[in-house]
Amino acid sequence: DQQVKQNSPSLSVQEGRISILNCDYTNSMFDYFLWYKKYPAEGPTFLISISSIKDKNEDGRFTVFLNKSAKHLSLHIVPSQPGDSAVYFCAATAEKGKSTFGDGTTLTVKP
Amino acid sequence: DTAVSQTPKYLVTQMGNDKSIKCEQNLGHDTMYWYKQDSKKFLKIMFSYNNKELIINETVPNRFSPKSPDKAHLNLHINSLELGDSAVYFCASSQAREDYGYTFGSGTRLTVV
Numbered sequence: 001d002q003q004v005k006q007n008s009p010s011l012s013v014q015e016g017r018i019s020i021l022n023c024d025y026t027n028s029m030f031d032y033f034l035w036y037k038k039y040p041a042e043g044p045t046f047l048i049s050i051s052s053i054k055d056k057n058e059d060g061r062f063t064v065f066l067n068k069s070a071k072h073l074s075l076h077i078v079p080s081q082p083g084d085s086a087v088y089f090c091a092a093t094a095e096k097g098k099s100t101f102g103d104g105t106t107l108t109v110k111p
Numbered sequence: 112d113t114a115v116s117q118t119p120k121y122l123v124t125q126m127g128n129d130k131s132i133k134c135e136q137n138l139g140h141d142t143m144y145w146y147k148q149d150s151k152k153f154l155k156i157m158f159s160y161n162n163k164e165l166i167i168n169e170t171v172p173n174r175f176s177p178k179s180p181d182k183a184h185l186n187l188h189i190n191s192l193e194l195g196d197s198a199v200y201f202c203a204s205s206q207a208r209e210d211y212g213y214t215f216g217s218g219t220r221l222t223v224v
Contacts, residue, residue, distance in 0.1 A: 100156070
């Protein structure tokens, strides 16, 4: 049972434009949602998180939006830069700090 | 100074062998994890230790045994390796704050031949 899904395996955007990465979840018990970025041959790096009691969190060029009724979250990157090219994982946390990950979206930002 | 370090980075071994992957964190975190990333890129939790105590033990074959000698170390021992164990194994650690995310190691790519 895949509780966290990223339905777009890949996304390509032009440098300077907005990148929108999407994530859906099924478990209403999740209380935190997180985004990670992963470069090849490296471990995922934590980017930004949002509590289930909020609908938006912003950190520089990165903004995460949460729509609890739709069980949907998204990561906006504005403006996108070539260095943002990576695999992005969304994750959701419930009991005991256990994070359930989506299967990732590969973002390519073209110069 | 690497925050979460795993060794080895690559491991190629034959079926039936026993192998270990070591993980150490110097962040002072209380909780450590092992995740497995399979060929479909899913990151699945295997185990979690908090201050040397096992707190999460997902449905993992008992050929996999974690060992935490202290809160800075979480090693993974795998007995009787099978072809299906081939994957990238990530160690991670976290603070006692759910909004902070994990700090991951760079992974160990295990190939069973």
